Amino acid sequence: MFRSFVYMKMDCREVNALLSSIFFLLCNTGSVFATDRSSSFHRRENVNLTQLQPFVLSTTTTVNEIVCLAHCLDSVLCVTAGYNGNDKSCRIYSVSPSPNDSGDTVTTQIKFYRRKATCQEFGYTAIVNTSECYKIHPTALTKTGASKECQQEGGHLIRITSSHMLESLIVDIDYLGLLRTYLYIDGYRRQGETIWRFSDETIMTFLHWNIGEPNGMNHTNPEDALILGNGFFHDAPQSFEIRFICQRSIF
Template sequence: MALVRLQLHLSLLHFLPSDIAPPGSVENVLDCFNSCLKNQECVSLIYDRYNKQCYAYPGRLEVPFWGSDLNTDLDIYNTDREGYGCPSHLGYDFNSTVNVCFKIHGGTDTQIQAHRNCNSDGGHLIRITSSAKDEFVSVVWPHQKTLVDGMCYVEGGWKYSNGDNVTYFRWMPNQPNAECGQGWGRCLERSVSGFNDVHCWHPRPFICEFDI
């Protein structure tokens, strides 16, 4: 994992983002920092001093966006991940807003071929794990549908290629349109309008992600 330089952009928030993950209990703000260091998707952290709870968020938090009312029990820190370990020599770019090392493939491949292509670099298909990351993909690839990591199994439901459960969905209307393992091979496709479940052999552009 890349080292993190914690920037003391300390702010105070009145309310939290709607898609923020549940907090973890910590003893102090340093424990909250350490928790963020261990989470590669953590870009901002929120420390609740009154309840001694720590929130990790995969994007930058700015007071003007969330509201100007002050809650003096919440301390907000934006981190600065430098992208150390992101293999630029293989064509990858680093985005510090969502802390992702990524590579766009504008040509088309099937899901299996795309996985193999990403794996050959030591990466994987990009995993859309939050609204912040979903919006990021809209910015870097606004053109058309793209393959993202996610496959549906008869036993277990939607899984990422590493075996973790897919927990973030933004389905288009009437999607998904069949049960896992029935009819189509079920893979995840993303567009600006939302997610589809599609034939795994449909060729699409794709984005690789490299964990750092």
């Protein structure tokens, strides 16, 4: 019986990625990839490419889209993978793609896949009874630096919206020995106002203040940022360099 073989030139990195991609099952009808790591990639059409650009984690050249998806699985931050069949470029992103309703043109040569995974695969912990995850960062940053770090990971500072959510979070924080550690959470107030808002401008309705808080509205260095400490909310200057909690969704 006659058999033909196709040879491809690959470096060691691509060989390793290709071997890991053996665990993928390509379903021709559903365009869904499944793996032995309980992850999957769902094909996304009509993607807003402009929205994804600021969140590129890396760009590489791969032999095919299977290897590209393997690269995404190897990154704890990767949410979306885009493979260009023309130049064989593979870009991985830290956010989920939004529908392309801005009129931007997306070439048909780029195939986008959104990763489906658990919080733990991204180094996060699940928020009880939600599709959201959180992570306490060990690095101390200012409020601006903390917000940027969370955005780079595809999320934002954690938005505590209920007593149930706070109580669950406090249990985890106490278990880690961080109950008395000050942590940035999402929330700010505009100069001269007493209303507190999340960074998306939603007005906050749950505020679990410590006794005597908030107390920094009229300080020389206004305390217009929100921090969590010992289970209560405190106002604080945005210039403080402290640890923080990020929140992101599982997709």
